[in-house]
Amino acid sequence: MTDATSPLSERVTMPAALPVPEHPDIAVWRPATVDDIDAIWQLEKSIGQADHPNYVLERDEIAEIFDFSFVDVTTDTLVAEAVDGHLVANGLVVLSPGQVTLVKSNLDGGVLPTMRGRGIGRELLNWQVARATQQLATSDKRLPGWIATSCDERAPQNGRLYERFGLVCTRYFLCLDRILADPIREFTLADGIRLAPYESKLSPVVHAARNEVFMDHWSSQPIPDETWNAYVTGSTFVEELSFVAFGIEPDGSEHVVGFIMSSVNEEDWAAAGYRSSYIGLVGVLRGWRGRHIAQALLAAQLDASRAAGHERATLDVDSASPTGALDLYTGMGFFASNRELVYVREF
Numbered sequence: 001m002t003d004a005t006s007p008l009s010e011r012v013t014m015p016a017a018l019p020v021p022e023h024p025d026i027a028v029w030r031p032a033t034v035d036d037i038d039a040i041w042q043l044e045k046s047i048g049q050a051d052h053p054n055y056v057l058e059r060d061e062i063a064e065i066f067d068f069s070f071v072d073v074t075t076d077t078l079v080a081e082a083v084d085g086h087l088v089a090n091g092l093v094v095l096s097p098g099q100v101t102l103v104k105s106n107l108d109g110g111v112l113p114t115m116r117g118r119g120i121g122r123e124l125l126n127w128q129v130a131r132a133t134q135q136l137a138t139s140d141k142r143l144p145g146w147i148a149t150s151c152d153e154r155a156p157q158n159g160r161l162y163e164r165f166g167l168v169c170t171r172y173f174l175c176l177d178r179i180l181a182d183p184i185r186e187f188t189l190a191d192g193i194r195l196a197p198y199e200s201k202l203s204p205v206v207h208a209a210r211n212e213v214f215m216d217h218w219s220s221q222p223i224p225d226e227t228w229n230a231y232v233t234g235s236t237f238v239e240e241l242s243f244v245a246f247g248i249e250p251d252g253s254e255h256v257v258g259f260i261m262s263s264v265n266e267e268d269w270a271a272a273g274y275r276s277s278y279i280g281l282v283g284v285l286r287g288w289r290g291r292h293i294a295q296a297l298l299a300a301q302l303d304a305s306r307a308a309g310h311e312r313a314t315l316d317v318d319s320a321s322p323t324g325a326l327d328l329y330t331g332m333g334f335f336a337s338n339r340e341l342v343y344v345r346e347f
Helices: 034-051 059-066 120-137 156-164 200-216 225-232 267-272 293-307 325-331
Strands: 026-030 077-082 087-095 103-111 145-152 168-179 193-197 243-248 254-263 276-284 312-318 335-346
Touching: 026 120, 034 059, 034 087, 034 103, 077 120, 087 120, 103 120, 120 145, 120 156, 145 156, 156 168, 156 335, 168 325, 193 293, 200 225, 200 254, 200 276, 243 293, 254 293, 267 276, 276 293, 293 312, 293 325, 312 325
Parallel strands: 103 145, 276 312
Antiparallel strands: 026 077, 077 087, 087 103, 145 335, 168 312, 168 335, 193 243, 243 254, 254 276
């Protein structure tokens, strides 16, 4: 990670004005509005079918962008309308609000597959990188600054485009699957630790535990309340497939020491070819690691997912995680099915 000794505002040159995209196949480039949510969702589903056919972007993930206080849709979004009025490209640039060790601007979006190869993606990414640079240049924090994005390894053309704009493939995240028909090992926890189903009333303490646990994960920053609340109240989050580990003190008081959080997006099933749950978060507080808490949480989730009629559980993991997470998951029967490539430009 870049050693930052001066404020980002001194290290990053902000463009005087954003480039105005131009393309003969695009009638209008403009910011997105709430009226575009369904059109963007359909566009993203078409992009997903070509680039990552085993999972589908949720409509909630698009809609929530318009509610987050840290996103200004008038400056941080761009859509492209073809001459027939249909959206054929969508761009999003989000300056992550949690900035403890890193200031990061994330790029997302893409171009309708049938409109690719014409230079629309270059125009869109040129605007995104310029907007991200503007965002970083407004920060007075003495922290590394990143422009970051990612792509599925099944869409290498995206990676080649990112590289043209100075982003470098920096990290690999493995997509792991677990076949639920296979035996699931049981784990007995030591005295002083108990597992319980997740309940909504636990949201604040699990949120705090998540932020503490993930600070030793690559590039991870604290999740603000509004992002966390959108996740745990979203239509695909499933409390019945989520569990919490408590540490019990000598006086009988308890506190959260581990968690596993899951979701189910049934739209994924047809594309993937199997019924599945997705494990979005697994974590154990540093002082409680090495006691099989993570394994017990995983076993509870796998059992519950199988009981719900699912055929697989899936998750993503940093292939170089210093916590040993990859070995943990493979030891629980998970296997790699795909890779996500992360591209970064550092300042």
